[in-house]
Amino acid sequence: MTAVLLSCALVWAVFLALHLALNGRWWPWLAVSLLPPLVLAAVPLVLLVAAAVTRGWAAGALAAVCLLVGWPQNGVNLRALRRRSESAEGLRLVSWNTQHWNQGGDPERFYAFLRSLTADVYVLQEYLNGFEGGEVWDIDDEERIRAAFPGHHLAVANNSVTLSRFPPAGPPVPVGVCSLRVDLRVGDGVLSTYNVHIPVQLTVTNPLRPAFLRDMRRRAAARDREYAALVDDLRGNPHPVLVTGDFNTSAAIGDIRRMPRSLRDAIGACRSVLPASWNARARLRLWRIDWAFTGGGARVGSYRFRDAEGLSDHLVQELTVTTPHA
Template sequence: MTGGPVLWAAVAWAVFLGAHLALNGRWWLWLLPSLLPPPLFAAVPAALLVLAWAAGDGAAGAVAGGALLLGARQCGLVPGALVRRPARPPEEGTVRVVSWNTQHWCQSTDPDPFYAFLRELDADVYLLQEYHHDEFDGTYRLIDDERRLRATFPGHRAVIARGLITLSRLPVAATVETAARRTLRVDLELPGGRGRLATFNVHIPVQLRLISPLRAEFYRAVRTRAGDRAREYAGLARDVAGCPHPALIAGDFNTTAAIGDARHIARLGADAVPLTGRLCPTSWQPRPGLRWWRLDWVLTTPGARVHSYRFRDPRGLSDHSVQEVTVSLTGPGPRTPADTRLRPRLHSEGT
């Protein structure tokens, strides 16, 4: 093939994109290339399209334009956010929910500002991940900070399991065992008999360990965690499908629009992200210059409606932004025989 450097660059990107679309979510090793910042899937072919126009290279322009169209769903851009407006909430019955990956529960920060920040968020329901400390060897150590939790949130009940915490000012109807091992389901009764909202507090395992990629252990960990992630998503899909109540599914999915597992997320429920008003929403590494990835999601199933959704600055207390939503039920939740699946409450509850 002959042609200038722009054509060669466009073809190279098209070959990479073709491999990405074919292997993403199907081959464990492709978890690594899929960690690229999603906006690159729009920025690279768009830049090549401009260069092709400037060079008068029609072939390069055609290749770059095709790559731009084919990679559009990988880039994480949300054009609907520019036109969608928040739904007007009802006068009563809305619930304020915060979901946040706490980055190992103030392991490397002062607990006082950490707890003060949690209190300042003033949510009816908190879905918090990483209630543990990192052992820096691929494992985690569970912690017990319930005394301070009770003192800080005297009006909330705490349900704790699997390194996850759900704190609720609303009555806890029940906790439900889940097939997904890194998910905590807590069903809440909305005030005034408005129905039951099932909350799924989710933390999908991260793809890799932060060790040298020159070590075989690095690739063993990627393969093992790919299997863990597949099992978590399969279990979560069964859990959500079997839930008889409107559900809010939120947490750290460690998945961007460019990762094949985003297909599983799309099947769980409606993504609330257009309500952020951001064309390119991001939630991980909130520091300037590193805001390229959205790993945290809020989803709802029929019967639950999100009225507002935003990401809040964690003020250096975590590498994840805070997800803050208001949600209500569109009608009373059903009471079906499926409720017989409810089991005793998990590990611990506060007052």
Template sequence: MVLLCSLGWAGFLVLHLALNGRWWPWLVVSLLPPVALAAVPLVLLAAALAGGAWGAAALAAGCLLVAWPQNGINARALLRRPRAEAPGREGPRLVSWNTQHWNQGGDPERFYAFLRGLDADVYVLQEYLNGFEGGEVWDIDDEERLRAAFPGHHRAIGNNAVTLSRFPLAGPPVPVGACSLRADLRTPGGVLSTYNVHIPVQLTVMNPLRPAFFRDMRRRAGARDAEYAALVADLRDNPHPVLVTGDFNTSAAIGDIRRMPGTLRDAIGACRSLLPASWNARARLRLWRIDWTFTGGGARVGGYRFRDARGLSDHLVQELTLVHPEKGID
């Protein structure tokens, strides 16, 4: 029985590795909690070892190792004291957060008090919009309140994103695709390009037996492809150090995250959580990290954690501190 289960899991894993990120219908399958890619083979391995089924044990161990990069486990957190990714001097403190429709239907005073309490040098905020059933979104204009709440911050607004910065903008904000925003900031260490990212969600909750479900999912897969392509193209042409952060709607188990350039560094190495997760913030058990931060071009992350959103969103807040190399960044 253990051998049969191990063979079944190995067959699933072969399909997952072959189709994930390459065939749009597999997006539904890849929504599984990433930790399942470690939990299932570990259970099979334990059962095989207990029963002396050495062939099944070898197969389960192989499945565990092959899928390890996609299980969402941050093994570096097992170090006694996670270190900054590189030595240097401390840079800006940033927060990145999907606000879930910008306080739609909530108390604006509580919402803005929470934002001010984060006390960041740079705020990278997604979903500057209102959303409705059926996927309809409405643009909003809350700039007057933003100006009053953050008088010492410069503003970059566009593509339903807001970047607030204590550092001046080096130029006008640049829309990236249809859902992300680039803002170049003049920090003490030099120009830093921040990418405020929001990749479209994979599917709409509806009856999966209806043809409309698959039409909608295929359309969304195309939109995701376009957003990733635009983001990667802009990054490759950007000469500045970069910080890429936001809601990718992509877990470690979804192949789309592999599209990010290999020159970028995942900030999770500076996090102390063994199983970091950012969604669903309102649930007791959180199994998905779909909010990511990457750095490149000389910028590094010194500290990184997920912070409670106090019920204001279904996403936790990403909180991080940049570290500039000793020579600064150009």
């Protein structure tokens, strides 16, 4: 039994080594890295328990090493266990992938839900219509948006919508072809909001067909371009920043390491040990692919994921943010 257990631990160690070496560096590994991040903690933990029962100390030691080495990519938020008080101070922001902007739904219900979020700043993705696996259509719902949010400033570009009670400090700046930067005049300073939407990794089709690999390689190249454009703009930005949206990247996907080290993940302000934002319509949610980062002196006081009431497959990110000049 101990020999079988050691073999299982060795197989997992080899897989983990390949994952750490290839993840975010070799495009075909994108398909492998779609595994639920929690697997990177669950497998070595099961091996550790089995090793304790069978006294397979070699397998247990190897499993412990795998658990520690793979910990940063398992999505577990141990900071939620610390006792800390949430701060409601600062501006209230929501970030949400609307899943094709209410395509086929009731507009009144959709806009009523948005208004119920009562945010100072709305950062919304997928301002478009379309269907899985191909063509999308641009839409024009600006008149309805302005009517639903009087007193808000509206910026629309790159299939993104940013609504704010704070006036813009300049024109909106498209970042790549899928994200949008909007500089807001907050207090005596400027807060740069980045409305991010990184392309999805693959289309769910027959993986044995050559078209599947061609499509995945094309999407990997698009992801590379979007991340590169985002990081380049961030590095040249002198203002406090809030970077949030649908990254289509879990903790197990190496692409998230591309974000500048100067940014702080908002998850430290979240009270969930196993935070997940997708799939909002499923009972078991295993992936956090929607993120929020701050930098340049901007800080998050509270952060949580809110149910989207069946309107999208993404949960809503809700957070409060303070800036140095507010």
